[in-house]
Amino acid sequence: MKRYLLGIALLTFSGLAFAQEDLMKELESSQTGDTDYAFQTFKGTRIVNGHTVETKPKGTLEFIFAHRFGEVNGGLYELFGLDDAYVRYGLDYGITDNLSVSYGRNSVDKTMDGYAKYKLLKQSKGAKNFPFTMTVLGGVAYRSSPKKDNVPAGFKTIDRFAYVTQLLVARKFNPNFSMQVMPTFIHKNAVDQNIEDNDQMAIGVGGRLKVTKSVALTSEYYYRLQVNENSPYKNTFGIGVDIETGGHVFQIVVTNTRGLTERAFITETDGDFSEGDIHLGFNVTRTFQLGGNRSKN
Amino acid sequence: MKVSVFFAVIFLSSTQVHAQKFSTEKGTISFFSDAAIEDITAENTMVGSLFNSTTGELVYIVKIKDFIFPKALMREHFNEKYMETEKFPKALFNGKLKGYNVSTKGEQNVTATGKLTIHGVTRDVQVPGTISFDGGKATMKAKFMVALKDYDIKIPKLVWQNIAEEIEVTIDFAYKPMK
Structure with missing residues (x-):
């Protein structure tokens, strides 16, 4: 009997002693059913030249100034490309956390571009497990060159348009490393059919590796599929260093293209990286908060 | 003897059974960083907490990603650069509350003593605050300073916006009784 009572007393006592830990466990167990979404798979909305899966959060406006110098192998006469400059001024805006639109003006072919971008699926873990983030991108580019009174015979306004559709699929493997693949379809209303087709496809691969909390290396490559055998164009490749300082992101890049719309950099890159047709350039972004941010992800 | 042991056991177990939780x-946990260039406020209204008024035990879990900021960019920086949320998704408090009487009406000054874990660093803390019991409910409030360096939270050199080295944290928990 005594032993029996001692048993009960011990049991009761141990119950008290561990009560504190139990309270924490109780709270933890009541909190399952939570889903963590991967955030910031990439720092910005562009890897080097092309888009990332990232959209701007609701009410956020981003100004992007992108700049490419001439080719480094231009020699001292061209000051290694620094005498030339190709620019794109652009604005990206988050309508919702998952839907962004953007507008830009490019000096190459005096092109205006517009995009809509929608995040379809989000990488997550926890209650809901999903391995990657998927964003669909649609874009239109309108080239103003050649000038109206200077067009070749039969050239119509509609011929100035080109369209791009991309599926952007990315996975953040860990806080420092993300990768993305981008199947791409481009349609150009007018092409020289001796060297290229109206419909062109490419598959892109890109990634980001964080070196410190504020510095990351990025790279991207687009491989064109079913290329016309007379095509003078090359696949585009680029490497960048992202440096983040508060509301700014500076990106220093080297790439074999001067174009900043998909039509230009995926299908009309004329530089050969291995032969020194390399453009130094930079992207500078500045983010402004316009609407109130009550976003959850 | 037997009887007294019996009563002792009954008494001990009864305190557990009738523990008021x-x-x-x-x-709600909010914080405020008062800095030269930019004041930063953030609020988390999804903090889970349990309080046992019989033993005084108090625990809470703060999910770092649930802090909401006036600017989306602040939230990005907070999670990615300062709190390293993917590595340390939660802040925890595990301790005891002292200096209250459940049957007293109105606000009472209390002290919470225990272990506070932020950014993977656990420290012993003592936080003054208040509690009030009203119609079976309880409200707990506290305001205290957290020094970033105590919890190994580093500010990257490249960040232009100054961030205060000490952050003012405000706690406001409205509890319901548990059955």
């Missing part, structure tokens, strides 16, 4: 899933 309070819970909330929507506690």
Whole structure:
């Protein structure tokens, strides 16, 4: 009997002693059913030249100034490309956390571009497990060159348009490393059919590796599929260093293209990286908060 | 003898059975960083907490990603650069509350003593605050300073916006009784 009572007393006592830990466990167990979404798979909305899966959060406006110098192998006469400059001024805006639109003006072919971008699926873990983030991108580019009174015979306004559709699929493997693949379809209303087709496809691969909390290396490559055998164009490749300082992101890049719309950099890159047709350039972004941010992800 | 042991056991177990517990899933924790260039405020209204008024035990869990900022960019920086949320998704407090009487009406000054874990660093803390019991509910409030360096939270050199080295944290938990 005594032993029996001692048993009960011990049991009761141990119950008290561990009560504190139990309270924490109780709270933890009541909190399952939570889903963590991967955030910031990439720092910005562009890897080097092309888009990332990232959209701007609701009410956020981003100004992007992108700049490419001439080719480094231009020699001292061209000051290694620094005498030339190709620019794109652009604005990206988050309508919702998952839907962004953007507008830009490019000096190459005096092109205006517009995009809509929608995040379809989000990488997550926890209650809901999903391995990657998927964003669909649609874009239109309108080239103003050649000038109206200077067009070749039969050239119509509609011929100035080109369209791009991309599926952007990315996975953040860990806080420092993300990768993305981008199947791409481009349609150009007018092409020289001796060297290229109206419909062109490419598959892109890109990634980001964080070196410190504020510095990351990025790279991207687009491989064109079913290329016309007379095509003078090359696949585009680029490497960048992202440096983040508060509301700014500076990106220093080297790439074999001067174009900043998909039509230009995926299908009309004329530089050969291995032969020194390399453009130094930079992207500078500045983010402004316009609407109130009550976003959850 | 037997009888007294019997009563002792009954008494001990009864304190456990009738322990009054309070819970909330929507506690509020906010913080304020007062800096030269930019003041930063953020609020988390999804803090889970349990409080046992019989033993004084108090625990809460703060999910770092649930802090909401006036600017999306602040939230990005907070999670990615300062709190390293993917590595340390939660802040925890595990301790005891002292200096209250459940049957007293109105606000009472209390002290919470225990272990506070932020950014993977656990420290012993003592936080003054208040508690009030009203119609079976309980409200707990506290305001205290957290020094970033105590919890190994580093500010990257490249960040232009100054961030205060000490952050003012405000706690406001409205508890309901648990059955």
